[in-house]
Amino acid sequence: MIKNTIRAAQEELKRKGYKLTGPRKAIINYLAESQEHPDMQQIFAGIRAEYPSIGMATLYRTLGLLLELDILRAITVKKNQLRYELKKPGDHHHHLVCTECSQILEFGSCSFKHISSEIETVTRYSIEYHNLEAYGLCPQCQATS
Amino acid sequence: MIKNTIRAAQEELKRKGYKLTGPRKAIINYLAESQEHPDMQQIFAGIRAEYPSIGMATLYRTLGLLLELDILRAITVKKNQLRYELKKPGDHHHHLVCTECSQILEFGSCSFKHISSEIETVTRYSIEYHNLEAYGLCPQCQATS
DNA sequence: AATCTAATTGATAATTTATTTCATTAAGGT
DNA sequence: ACCTTAATGAAATAAATTATCAATTAGATT
Known part of the structure; x- marks a missing residue:
């Protein structure tokens, strides 16, 4: 449920004492609604449609913040190619x-x-979250090669 | 066994038709011998000690190649902070x-x-390898906070 | 609702990181 | 020893990221 995802992200921001600003709302909305896993360029372009005044520094800062708060996840597609997804509660x-x-x-x-x-x-570590990525060939690329 | 790691990496390069050059040997040696998980800067500095003429383009190209060949693994420590390790056969x-x-x-x-x-x-994917990273606080940082 | 304060923003500059180009070098086959 | 072509290194270029700072705005306080 998209609304829950948005609400959870917003609440987490406020809970940690961060302000719920226009740019942040726009970024969260965009991420929550995007089904694919957009990269930074796509996010920037997508947000501009809704919120044309946004600067790229704000996007960098906000993605960094959301990652920090563990609301956002980055998927490493290739070296220096990250794609993003907002974490959904319960998922x-x-x-x-x-x-x-x-x-x-x-x-x-x-x-x-x-x-x-x-x-x-x-190990005596306290684990907060984890990421697992498996790499290989999708069905289409298997057929091509 | 470091020697095995080096040999395996070298053989994989040759097997795929790449030349075993001085810079590549130096990079593989450095990575195989480093116990920690160095980042690009550390690797560059480390290699220069052994192989002073190496250029940074070569390092970028070689790390990219080794990742491509699945000889090298990148660990995402933070956004845009990668650390590297050479894969050891059997490990x-x-x-x-x-x-x-x-x-x-x-x-x-x-x-x-x-x-x-x-x-x-x-999923019909053919999986070649996978990476799992768990994030949390190490014992020392738990004590500090 | 008006005011206040500090966090946040956005434009730009500055910096850092990564890639391209291309003449030179050297690996590895013949 | 030679030959062919991949690979290298220096420099230029491009791209990505971060810092600076005056202007704005969220949200608390009256």
């Missing part, structure tokens, strides 16, 4: 990335929770 | 990253293999 998934065409597919099964607490015990 | 592990001090700790348990083939069946 947990990971990504398959095509090494050829950079298509991203989500998959729901996550086996990390089974070993998470053991790793915490052994 | 498989993942990383814990401290969100505060960026310390990296390896852990051996990987639960992905159990679900990998199911994901391949369901």
Whole structure:
């Protein structure tokens, strides 16, 4: 549910003492509504449609902030090529990335929770979140090669 | 075993038809011998000690190539902060990253293999490799906060 | 509703990072 | 030893990211 995603993100911002500004709302809205996994350029272009005055420094700052707050996730498609997605409350998934065409597919099964607490015990780290990305060829690129 | 790591990387280069040049050897050696997980700056500085004439374009090109060939792995410590490690034959592990001090700790348990083939069946992707990174606070940073 | 204060913004400049270009070098096959 | 072509390194160029700072605005306080 998009509305929940937006609300959760906004509340997290306020909870941590950050102001809910126009640019931030626009960025959150754009991310929540985008089904694909846009990169920075796409986000910038997309936001400008709704909020033409936004500067690129603000976008950098805001994405950095959302990542910091663990509201946003970055998916590494290639070296120095990140794509973004807003975290949805109650949802947990990971990504398959095509090494050829950079298509991203989500998959729901996550086996990390089974070993998470053991790793915490052994390493004494307190784990806050995790990312798993699997790389390979999508069906189309398998056919092409 | 460092020698095996170096040999495996070199053989993979040759196998794919790339030349085994001085700069490439120097970079592979440096990466194989470094116990920590160096970033680009550290690698550049480290290589220059052994191979002073190396240019930075060559380092960029070589790291890109090694990543492409799946010999090298990049660990995302923060947005736009990558650290590198050469893959060791027969070894498989993942990383814990401290969100505060960026310390990296390896852990051996990987639960992905159990679900990998199911994901391949369901998604029709052919998976070549995967990366898992867990983020949290290291013991020291927990104590500080 | 008007006021206040500090966080936030956006334009620009400055900086850092990454890529392209191209003449020169050297790897590896013959 | 030679030959062909990939690879290198220096420099130029381009692209990405961050810092600066006056102007704006969110949200608390009256």
